[in-house]
Amino acid sequence: MENNYFFKGKPEPAVFDREIFVNQSGYLPHGRKRAVIKVPCEKFNIENEYGTVVYSGETVHFGKDECSGDDIYFADFSDLCSEGRYTVVTERGERSLEFSIGDNIYAPVFDKLVKAYYYLRCGSELCAEHAGQFARPSCHNSSAIEYGSDGTTKYDVSGGWHDAGDYGRYVTAGACAAAHMLYAYKLFPTAFETQRLGIPNDGGLPDVLKEVKYELLWLLKMQRTDGAVWHKATTMTHAQFVMPHEDTAQMYLFAPSSIAAADFTAICALGAEVYRGKDDAFADRLAAAAEKAWLWLEENPEFIGFQNPEGCNTGSYGERNDIDNRFWAAAQLYSLTGEQKYLDRLNSMMIGFSMCDLGYGTVGGLGSLALLLGGRKIPERLYDRIKRDFNSKATELKGLYSSCGYGAAIGGWQFNWGSNMNILKAAMTFIITDRINGKHQYTDCITAQLDYLLGVNATGYSFVTGCGEFCVKNPHLRPAYADNIDECIPGYVSGGPNGNPSDPDALILVPKGTPPMKCFVDDVSCYSLNEITIYWNSPAVFLLAYFMNENKKIDED
C-alpha cells in the first residue's frame, strides 16, 4: 500500500563488517565503559588520540549471541576515567571508531533528540533562524472536516507535531510522546534547565516545555465541545514523498475513541501539573480540558476503539481495551487534584493490565508514573502492586540483558517494528525501578541500552540521525528525503532492526534467516525498519535526561 514513492537510488543490502562496537557519543568519566568485540580477541589496548597506549586489558569471552549470531568478547575499560579521545585496538590490530570520554559528551545527542520535535512542527513555518538549512514553509493549515459528515462544519486543528515519517497527527501517539518528556522533566529537571535549543521563544519556559506546549495546544483542538476527543487528524491516505506544505489533500477528523479521550485526559492533567506556576493560564485550560474529557469517559464507560474506515490507510493506533488508558487518566487527575473520586476509580481498576507498560498502546506504567511523581498519598495496595510490577519486569529484562552479547534487554521476538522503542522502554523500566527501590541496582543495564542505541549493536549504527560517525542517514521521514539536502535532519531515533519486516524493499533486502538484530537497512524506503516516530524519540529523551542528570549529581558530590 505504501510503495508508491519516488526514490533517489536503488537500496543496497546492508553489510555489517564492523569488528568492534563502541558508544559513538562516548562515555562518562565515572560510568561503566564496555566495548563489544566480535572477532577473537584476548587482549586489547586503548590508544589516545596521539597513538599512545593509555590502558591495556583482557577481554571476557561471552560466547555466541543468539539475536545476532555473533561470537562476542567484552572489553571493559571502566577504570579509564581521564577525558580524551580514544580508540580500542585488539591484539591483532583491529580498531574501533574513535570515541570520547568526558563530562559533557551526551549534551549534543540530548539536545538533538529534543530539537527533533521542532523540525516536526506542523502548521508552522520553520524559519532559517531556528531551522538553518532545514527551513521550510508552514503546512497543513487548511481546515479539517469530520469524516462521514457532510463537510459543512470546518475545524481548525492546525499545529502539533507530525507523527513520524508520515504527516498524520494521532492523539494517543502524541499523548505518549509528550508524557515521556514531561515525566523526564519532572524526574530530571536540572537536565533541561540549561538546555538551549534555538527554537522560537514563548516566555521563560525551559525549551522542552515550550516544545511540548506546541503539541499540547494542538491536542486541545482535538477535543469536541461535548468532551469527546477525535482519534486522529490525517488525510485519507499517506502523502507521497513530498515536503509537508506540498501535501494539500483534505484533512479529516476521525471518530472519537475512548482511548484517545483517556490519553488526552491524562496528558492534559499532567500538563496542568507541570505548567502550573510557570504558565498558569495554560495550566487552567489544560485542567479544564482534562476534567471535561474525564466526564465524557465516565458517561461512556464502554470501550470505543478505532479502526480505519474503508479507503483510509493512515495509522490506526487501535487498541484492544481501554482499562490501562482509563487508569492513566484517573491516576493523573488524582495526582492533579487529590480528589477522592479519582482514587475510588483507581481502586476499582486494579486488574487486567500491567502497571509498568510505558508505550503508546499500553500505558499502565504511565499511570504508575503519574502516581509515583504526583506527590499524593498512594494507597498501600496500589503502591505494592506498582512496585511489584516494575520489579518483576526489571528482573525479567535484566535476564535478557545478561543473555545478550550486545547487552540489549530485549528478547529475539522483540525485534519487531520499532524495536528501538523496546530497548528504550527497557531502559526506562530500569530507571524507574531503581527510583522506586531507592537503589542503583540497574545502572549497568541502563548504560547498556544507551550504548546499544549509540553503536553497540550488531549493525554498528548509531540509531540517532546526526549523532555519531557511523549513524543512520536515510530514515523513512518525508521531509528528510524531499528536502534534497544531503545531510539528514539530526536527532531522530530510527525504528531499528525488525525480524519480521513487512515493507516491500525490506523483504527483498533482508535475506530470510537473517538473525533479528541484523534485520536492518539504512534506507528511506524501508519503513518497517527505518522510520522515525515521536514516541521513539521521547523515551530516548527520558534516557538521555537521566544521564545528563547522573553526571550533574557526580559533579556535585
Ligand code: 9MR
Ligand atoms: O508501529 C506501528 C506498527 O506496529 C504497525 O504494524 C504499523 C502498520 O499499521 O504501523 C506502525 O505505526 C505507524 C503508524 O501507523 C503511522 N505513523 C508511523 C508509525 C510508525 O511506523
Ligand code: ZN
Ligand atoms: Zn504539517
